[in-house]
Amino acid sequence: MTTPVLEARDVTMRFGGLTAVRSVDFTVNAGEIVGLIGPNGAGKTTFFNCLTGLYVPTEGTVSYKGTVLPPKPHLVTQAGIARTFQNIRLFANMTVLENVLVGRHTRTKEGLWSALLRGPGFKKAERAxxxxxxxxxxFIGLDHKRDHLARNLPYGEQRKLEIARAMASEPGLLLLDEPTAGMNPQETRATEELVFAIRDKGIAVLLIEHDMRFVFNLSDRVAVLVQGEKLVEGTPDVVQADERVVAAYLGEPFEGDPGEAEAAEVEAAEAAADATGTASTTKGEAK
Ligand SMILES: Nc1ncnc2c1ncn2[C@@H]1O[C@H](COP(=O)(O)OP(=O)(O)OP(=O)(O)O)[C@@H](O)[C@H]1O
Incomplete structure (x- = not known):
């Protein structure tokens, strides 16, 4: 039987009049690598932000191993979900080792006083x-650079370091937001190996990617978001063969397009904005 690590139920995220994510049900099981793909602006990062407590979903719940998560990033990390970001967010002026140590803070029990007094308990915890x-x-192949400043690492190694920092919180699920963005083909291949190795350590992985070859090679399952809705979900073979997916990427309309209502809303809003814009221009010209 498959055990869900992550379960999102009916997650919706609205920003004012824009529905960026609409009623998404989504599961990641133990031992899985799952890919989340979709055209630009489909709502992938917004959905990630809902999963990790950065956004409070307008509707719906997110559970980790059967417990509903509070929408607070540090509590989500503490529960067992770690993430990396689309844009690298390292402490540039800290060393490689220090960056990983920062990632461990949710797992260290030593309190502030213990740290300030640097007593035996603190020193032991620090060593561990x-x-x-x-x-x-x-594990990620950066031990020889432990004392280098993060900002001096080449780009591919900075991305690896981000992954190590996320893993330092000992997650059961790792979310990677475009892990290969800006990488050359060799770095991308190395990242592929790294993601398999992470899964082999018992950590489930959910990744957003634009590199289709990468995502279809790696994933046990792929879900496709289009205009905030989950369009298709299945094995890489099933998803690649689905003509709705091809159409969504090529921007062609298809029958039962889940984004139709959304597109109509956007068109109506744009038309209204245009009308207002024209009115104010006319007013301006009249002055
Ligand atoms: N904080 C926000 N406030 C208002 N609108 C937002 C906010 N964040 C995202 N959006 C909008 O929500 C929609 C989905 O954006 P999102 O970044 O989640 O898409 P994405 O699939 O991750 O895109 P990409 O592949 O380009 O990164 C877009 O229309 C975006 O402009």
Whole structure:
């Protein structure tokens, strides 16, 4: 039987009049690598932000291993979900090791006073943290750069370091937002190996990607978001063969397009804005 690690139920996210994510049900099971794809602006990052507590969904719930998550990023991390971001967010002036140690703070029990007084409990915990951080650096192949400043690493290694930092919180689920963005083909292949290795450590992985080859090679299952709605979900073979997916990427309309209502809303809003714009121009010209 498959065990769900992550379960999103009926998640909707609205920004004013714009529905960026609409009634999405979504599951990641233990041991799975799941890909989330969709054209630009489809709502993928917004959905990630709903999963990780960065946004409070307008409707719906997100559960991790059967428990509904509070929409607060640090509580989501503490529960067992870690993520990386589309744009690298490292502490540029900290060393490689320090960046990973920062990622461990949700797992260290030592309190503020213990840290300030640097008592024996703190020192022991600090040593254990450092050992664990070094294991992670070995795992991603950056142990030899432990004392380098993050900002001096080449781009591909900065991305790896972000993954190590996320793994430092000992997650059961890792969310990767465009892990290969800006990478050359060799770096992309290395990232593919790394994601398989992460899964083999028992961490489920959910990734957003624009590199289709990468996502279809890696994923056990792929879900396609189009205009905020889940259009198709299945094995890479099923998704690649689905003509609605091809149409969505080529921007062609198709029968039962789940985004039709949304497109009509946007058109109506644009028409209204145009009408207002014309009126104010006319007023301006009259002055
Ligand atoms: N904070 C926000 N406020 C208002 N609108 C937003 C906000 N964040 C996202 N949106 C809108 O929601 C829609 C979905 O955007 P989102 O970034 O989630 O798409 P995406 O699929 O991740 O796109 P991309 O592949 O280009 O990164 C877009 O129309 C975007 O402009």
């Amino acid at each position: 943290s450092e050992e664990r951080a070094m294991e992670l650096l070995e």
